[in-house]
Amino acid sequence: xxxxxxxxxxxxxxxxxxxxxxxxxxxxxxxxxxxxxxxxxxxxxxxxxxxxxxxxxxxxxxxxxxxxxxxxxxxxxxxxxxxxxxxxxxxxxxxxxxxxxxxxxxxxxxxxxxxxxxxxxxxxxxxxxxxxxxxxxxxxxxxxxxxxxxxxxxxxxxxxxxxxxxxxxxxxxxxxxxxxxxxxxxxxxxxxxxxxxxxxxxxxxxxxxxxxxxxxxxxxxxxxxxxxxxxxxxxxxxxxxxxxxxxxxxxxxxxxxxxxxxxxxxxxxxxxxxxxxxxxxxxxxxxxxxxxxxxxxxxxxx
Amino acid sequence: xxxxxxxxxxxxxxxxxxxxxxxxxxxxxxxxxxxxxxxxxxxxxxxxxxxxxxxxxxxxxxxxxxxxxxxxxxxxxxxxxxxxxxxxxxxxxxxxxxxxxxxxxxxxxxxxxxxxxxxxxxxxxxxxxxxxxxxxxxxxxxxxxxxxxxxxxxxxxxxxxxxxxxxxxxxxxxxxxxxxxxxxxxxxxxxxxxxxxxxxxxxxxxxxxxxxxxxxxxxxxxxxxxxxxxxxxxxxxxxxxxxxxxxxxxxxxxxxxxxxxxxxxxxxxxxxxxxxxxxxxxxxxxxxxxxxxxxxxxxxxx
Numbered sequence: 001x002x003x004x005x006x007x008x009x010x011x012x013x014x015x016x017x018x019x020x021x022x023x024x025x026x027x028x029x030x031x032x033x034x035x036x037x038x039x040x041x042x043x044x045x046x047x048x049x050x051x052x053x054x055x056x057x058x059x060x061x062x063x064x065x066x067x068x069x070x071x072x073x074x075x076x077x078x079x080x081x082x083x084x085x086x087x088x089x090x091x092x093x094x095x096x097x098x099x100x101x102x103x104x105x106x107x108x109x110x111x112x113x114x115x116x117x118x119x120x121x122x123x124x125x126x127x128x129x130x131x132x133x134x135x136x137x138x139x140x141x142x143x144x145x146x147x148x149x150x151x152x153x154x155x156x157x158x159x160x161x162x163x164x165x166x167x168x169x170x171x172x173x174x175x176x177x178x179x180x181x182x183x184x185x186x187x188x189x190x191x192x193x194x195x196x197x198x199x200x201x202x203x204x205x206x207x208x209x210x211x212x213x214x215x216x217x218x219x220x221x222x223x224x225x226x227x228x229x230x231x232x233x234x235x236x237x238x239x240x241x242x243x244x245x246x247x248x249x250x251x252x253x254x255x256x257x258x259x260x261x262x263x264x265x266x267x268x269x270x271x272x273x274x275x276x277x278x279x280x281x282x283x284x285x286x287x288x289x290x291x292x293x294x295x296x297x298x299x300x301x302x
Numbered sequence: 303x304x305x306x307x308x309x310x311x312x313x314x315x316x317x318x319x320x321x322x323x324x325x326x327x328x329x330x331x332x333x334x335x336x337x338x339x340x341x342x343x344x345x346x347x348x349x350x351x352x353x354x355x356x357x358x359x360x361x362x363x364x365x366x367x368x369x370x371x372x373x374x375x376x377x378x379x380x381x382x383x384x385x386x387x388x389x390x391x392x393x394x395x396x397x398x399x400x401x402x403x404x405x406x407x408x409x410x411x412x413x414x415x416x417x418x419x420x421x422x423x424x425x426x427x428x429x430x431x432x433x434x435x436x437x438x439x440x441x442x443x444x445x446x447x448x449x450x451x452x453x454x455x456x457x458x459x460x461x462x463x464x465x466x467x468x469x470x471x472x473x474x475x476x477x478x479x480x481x482x483x484x485x486x487x488x489x490x491x492x493x494x495x496x497x498x499x500x501x502x503x504x505x506x507x508x509x510x511x512x513x514x515x516x517x518x519x520x521x522x523x524x525x526x527x528x529x530x531x532x533x534x535x536x537x538x539x540x541x542x543x544x545x546x547x548x549x550x551x552x553x554x555x556x557x558x559x560x561x562x563x564x565x566x567x568x569x570x571x572x573x574x575x576x577x578x579x580x581x582x583x584x585x586x587x588x589x590x591x592x593x594x595x596x597x598x599x600x601x602x603x604x
Contacts, residue, residue: 019369019370020370022374060370062363064363064366068363068428072324074388075324078384082382083380083384085384085407086380086407086409086498090409093496094494094495102465103406103407104406105383105388105404105405163404194392
């Protein structure tokens with residue numbers, strides 16, 4: 001059966017305008033699970049997911065009680081892997097009772113000298129007004145997608161998936177594996193020992209590293225838009241339908257894509273194709289099935 | 303190689319008097335990892351852990367910001383599985399770089415009619431004064447081990463480990479598997495679908511279910527005391543060294559053991575032996591090695 005990697009955006013669970021109530025996330029993951037279950041008829045599905053909204057919420061919750069210590073961001077990444085992995089495996093198992101769906105707590109090695117550590121770019125958590133950002137004493141933040149202000153953290157390049165061997169073995173046994181959640185838990189090597197770092201690896205870059213490591217030829221990056229756009233949310237915005245990586249590279253050079261949101265997705269897709277991938281699709285969850293038939297979504301090839 | 307199940311208490315990471323700072327938990331898990339790594343020379347180690355202090359802290363952190371929704375307890379269990387699993391796998395891997403250490407997000411089915419749901423007994427989180435308990439609007443709480451007041455939640459009996467097959471396969475491949483964290487995520491079956499429930503399964507009972515399911519003959523329950531005591535913390539307190547399950551049953555009938563803390567451990571050990579286990583040891587982390595040589599700790603046999 002042909003393998004496909006589906007990267008669920010953190011916003012597949014917490015949609016625009018939602019605050020992330022359990023019932024909201026459960027409803028969202030259940031509808032995502034329906035689509036994914038449908039794919040399992042044709043594909044062997046490998047799952048990854050983001051954690052932006054969830055880890056952002058957790059960051060703030062952990063900061064708001066002085067009596068109880070906050071965990072560092074790498075530990076919060078691990079916590080959201082447990083949280084979202086549980087959401088996904090339970091919802092999917094309720095539709096596919098005979099399938100084994102397994103969540104692996106995944107660490108990913110990053111370079112301790114990665115420039116990202118001096119230059120935070122990854123938005124996490126909810127959108128806030130500038131007043132609330134100040135009130136919450138958030139140091140690094142940006143205005144994101146015209147929807148408000150968000151905290152930003154370093155987003156280093158993923159280098160090595162520590163638990164890859166086990167992930168590979170489980171997939172080869174036909175299980176559905178949820179791994180590299182939230183882009184994986186970023187760890188650096190100091191001498192011979194691993195140490196967690198406060199960062200969020202871009203989940204699409206981590207997903208591409210996983211796909212290429214497993215020799216998966218097709219990936220789908222699910223986000224909250226049906227297409228990648230040029231001049232997004234401007235009068236002259238333009239859908240990108242079928243596009244080759246060389247054209248994408250030119251557009252990247254012109255800074256056509258949102259730094260925090262779309263740019264890393266595009267970079268990830270180019271990287272995926274250059275390292276042996278055949279097709280990368282960027283679309284929304286609702287369009288997943290038609291997009292895989294080539295009928296919609298942004299279709300990226302060599 | 304002989305298999306052994308080691309059940310780490312949540313207090314192996316957050317010790318008496320500690321509040322649970324990351325650095326505290328890291329230091330504690332590193333010293334636990336040293337002992338466990340030593341065991342891997344003689345045994346194939348299977349790991350489980352508690353989450354009482356961690357899930358209790360998370361409960362309170364998640365409750366203290368009105369703008370961001372709290373997750374239900376089953377989701378918090380999943381989050382602490384990710385948190386503590388990450389702590390354990392990283393620390394242990396830093397000592398045993400060639401070993402694969404894998405954390406599996408584990409759901410455990412409980413009976414939706416379990417009496418525990420009407421009778422919360424499991425203490426979670428930190429010890430508080432009665433004033434703070436009131437301030438935090440905690441409804442169900444008890445005075446625990448003479449150290450203060452703790453929130454209590456339902457603790458249903460574990461019936462079925464959902465991810466057992468994969469856990470078994472990974473152990474048979476020689477990997478060190480961390481599973482059933484915090485007693486597993488409690489789920490009930492409604493019709494054909496699984497649903498999470500707000501509870502904390504006793505991690506020792508879940509560990510015994512795992513050990514018996516894997517036909518493991520020896521388990522060690524690590525807690526914060528070297529021995530089980532009669533008349534604990536009273537003038538006439540008495541160490542229990544070597545003891546048979548029939549004697550333990552008599553002591554249980556006399557309510558000799560603390561309801562929230564030691565009683566479920568004793569019940570778990572009796573259950574383990576009755577279902578085919580050979581030896582159950584209750585001791586502290588520092589005494590793990592001598593206890594396995596029979597030199598200290600409470601040694602429970604048929």
